[in-house]
Amino acid sequence: MSPKKPFFWLLVAVIAVFLLPVVTRDVGLRESLLLAAIYIILATNLNLMIGFTGYVNFGNIVFFGLGGYIGLYLVTAAGFPVALAATVAGLGVGAIALVFGLGILRLRGAYFALATIGIAEAVNAFVSNFGPWGGATGLYLSFEAYRPLGGPREALWTVYLLLVAVMGLSLFLGYAVKTSRFGLGLFAIREDEAAAAVLGVNTPLYKAAAYSLSGVLPAVAGALFFFKQGVIQPDQAFDLTLSTEAIVMLMLGGQGTVTGAALGAFLYEQFRGILLTSPVFSSFQLVIAGALLLVTVLFLPGGLMGWLYHRWPRLRRVLE
Amino acid sequence: MSELLEITGLCKHFGGLRAVNEVSFTVGTGEILGLIGPNGAGKSTLFNLINGVLRPSAGRVRFSGTDITGWAPYRVVRLGLARTHQIVRPLNDMTVLENCTVGACFGSQALGLGPARRVADEVLELVGLADRRHQLAAGLTIAGKKRLEVARALSARPKLLLFDEVLAGLNPTEVGRMIEVFRAIRAQGIAIVMIEHLMQAIMNLSDRVVVLNFGGKIAEGRPHEVATDPTVVEAYLGDPNIAARLAEPPGGAESPGREPPGREPQVQEQGAAP
Numbered sequence: 001m002s003p004k005k006p007f008f009w010l011l012v013a014v015i016a017v018f019l020l021p022v023v024t025r026d027v028g029l030r031e032s033l034l035l036a037a038i039y040i041i042l043a044t045n046l047n048l049m050i051g052f053t054g055y056v057n058f059g060n061i062v063f064f065g066l067g068g069y070i071g072l073y074l075v076t077a078a079g080f081p082v083a084l085a086a087t088v089a090g091l092g093v094g095a096i097a098l099v100f101g102l103g104i105l106r107l108r109g110a111y112f113a114l115a116t117i118g119i120a121e122a123v124n125a126f127v128s129n130f131g132p133w134g135g136a137t138g139l140y141l142s143f144e145a146y147r148p149l150g151g152p153r154e155a156l157w158t159v160y161l162l163l164v165a166v167m168g169l170s171l172f173l174g175y176a177v178k179t180s181r182f183g184l185g186l187f188a189i190r191e192d193e194a195a196a197a198v199l200g201v202n203t204p205l206y207k208a209a210a211y212s213l214s215g216v217l218p219a220v221a222g223a224l225f226f227f228k229q230g231v232i233q234p235d236q237a238f239d240l241t242l243s244t245e246a247i248v249m250l251m252l253g254g255q256g257t258v259t260g261a262a263l264g265a266f267l268y269e270q271f272r273g274i275l276l277t278s279p280v281f282s283s284f285q286l287v288i289a290g291a292l293l294l295v296t297v298l299f300l301p302g303g304l305m306g307w308l309y310h311r312w313p314r315l316r317r318v319l320e
Numbered sequence: 321m322s323e324l325l326e327i328t329g330l331c332k333h334f335g336g337l338r339a340v341n342e343v344s345f346t347v348g349t350g351e352i353l354g355l356i357g358p359n360g361a362g363k364s365t366l367f368n369l370i371n372g373v374l375r376p377s378a379g380r381v382r383f384s385g386t387d388i389t390g391w392a393p394y395r396v397v398r399l400g401l402a403r404t405h406q407i408v409r410p411l412n413d414m415t416v417l418e419n420c421t422v423g424a425c426f427g428s429q430a431l432g433l434g435p436a437r438r439v440a441d442e443v444l445e446l447v448g449l450a451d452r453r454h455q456l457a458a459g460l461t462i463a464g465k466k467r468l469e470v471a472r473a474l475s476a477r478p479k480l481l482l483f484d485e486v487l488a489g490l491n492p493t494e495v496g497r498m499i500e501v502f503r504a505i506r507a508q509g510i511a512i513v514m515i516e517h518l519m520q521a522i523m524n525l526s527d528r529v530v531v532l533n534f535g536g537k538i539a540e541g542r543p544h545e546v547a548t549d550p551t552v553v554e555a556y557l558g559d560p561n562i563a564a565r566l567a568e569p570p571g572g573a574e575s576p577g578r579e580p581p582g583r584e585p586q587v588q589e590q591g592a593a594p
Contacts, residue, residue, distance in 0.1 A: 180433070181425050181432060181433050181436075184418065184421060184422055184425055184433070185422070185425070185426065187411070187413075187414055187418070187422075188411055188414075188422045188426075190413075191410075191411035191412055191413055191414060192409050192410075192411055192412075194373070194409070195405070195409040195411065196411075196422070197392065197393045197394050198371065198373065198393045198394075198397065198403060198405075199394075199397065199422050199423050199426055199427070199472060199476070200393075200394045200397040200398055200423070200425075200426030200427050200476060201394055201422070201426050202392075202394050202426075203394065
């Protein structure tokens with residue numbers, strides 16, 4: 001499974017761009033790219049479910065929020081270093097997702113999508129009433145927590161670098177799954193689940209594994225992001241808007257392709273930035289996101305990558 | 321002939337409907353068994369019971385010495401029992417090669433991607449789809465999709481294939497080419513159970529024939545015996561004269577190597593008269 005060159009160089013180029021603010025010490029650019037990195041992480045991991053397996057997960061944000069809670073709790077209550085807390089959060093959420101997945105993946109189509117929203121709401125309700133995690137007021141970090149990283153200012157840079165690393169891992173994971181036997185099984189499920197089972201794919205296990213895997217890196221990202229914020233509250237952590245936006249990014253870029261997921265997320269972040277700072281559109285940002293989704297689905301069903309593949313069919317074999 | 325597949329007292333009831341009722345038969349290694357009967361006789365349901373798409377209400381299925389009754393389909397195919405679908409189910413947005421690679425990866429040998437692609441290539445060569453290997457499966461003609469069904473099942477490297485009306489809807493040339501494929505498969509020692517309405521193919525390829533009607537087995541035997549059986553004539557073949565003519569081809573119907581005479585009558589509705 002040696003990485004094909006174009007993808008490898010693209011990955012290097014993307015990471016190089018994201019390291020730009022580290023060189024220039026530009027805080028504004030860092031904050032913008034940090035959000036882009038999180039969007040790319042959410043979109044590329046969501047792609048494992050929507051793009052590869054054909055199951056629409058509307059509640060994908062639950063991984064991000066739960067990761068944030070587990071991570072912050074481990075930092076505040078157990079004094080874990082943030083990198084370790086984030087890793088544990090990722091693995092923990094992956095394990096929880098495996099259990100959930102074995103249950104709700106019996107449902108298909110719209111019923112599955114509804115169940116994922118149900119899970120997000122149920123986890124939100126649970127956390128809002130869970131004493132050790134601060135209930136509705138959430139968890140707060142003291143400034144002490146940043147001391148091991150050289151104080152708050154330096155900690156922000158460290159967290160940024162870690163998030164860029166998680167983004168790189170997400171891209172690589174997408175690529176690795178897409179070019180693997182596991183990925184082939186997922187594609188078969190996406191195309192025709194019953195036929196996949198007849199061909200020998202262990203569909204319940206593969207679906208649950210994909211669901212679980214799609215939760216690990218977003219959970220790590222959640223732990224890092226909320227560590228950076230210094231506070232986590234249920235309504236931010238389990239914000240279904242961000243969940244839906246991740247779907248818009250994925251559709252925009254082209255579901256099923258790693259490059260498309262990343263491209264869609266990056267463009268959406270830029271687009272959103274322009275809208276939010278524009279005096280005319282700032283309150284219409286989500287309306288426009290919705291319109292964007294409709295236009296994409298109607299006129300570019302394969303997203304940007306689908307359009308590119310259509311224009312240059314050879315690209316399909318070169319760029320994942 | 322050692323028994324590869326052994327079905328005993330298999331039943332499937334949907335509410336009050338006995339779709340499959342007390343059906344028993346065996347298939348030997350390398351044997352070709354024809355499964356015929358009118359529409360709605362329970363033939364496809366029987367396939368679904370054998371490969372685990374449906375769970376039988378009663379009865380046992382033994383394959384290759386293992387009781388596989390009620391196993392999930394993905395476990396059944398890993399044991400070496402693959403099938404095609406009557407209504408083709410290509411993995412549309414994947415290439416022809418990828419479709420077969422899935423079959424080889426998750427089939428009886430559980431191959432890795434590289435070896436699976438080699439098996440897929442070999443099989444595509446055999447069924448005559450090699451020049452379409454990089455085309456998306458959605459773009460194939462119906463005959464191409466039928467070939468793909470066969471190729472995909474064959475990629476699993478099975479000991480037994482269940483073919484559900486592979487020849488239906490093909491034109492006479494395509495039927496002829498597919499029959500050649502069947503012979504090549506048999507030459508590899510793979511057993512086949514085939515549901516078919518095309519009597520020409522059944523008479524020429526089958527070692528034995530089982531006839532279903534209203535979910536029950538009404539006859540079993542060599543092709544020419546079955547074709548002259550009055551019960552079968554009444555239930556399925558309809559015209560006793562056609563049956564009689566089918567039963568007396570010059571040289572004997574049971575020699576599978578012979579091509580049928582050009583004006584062989586066909587008891588089927590697809591109108592594939594040569």
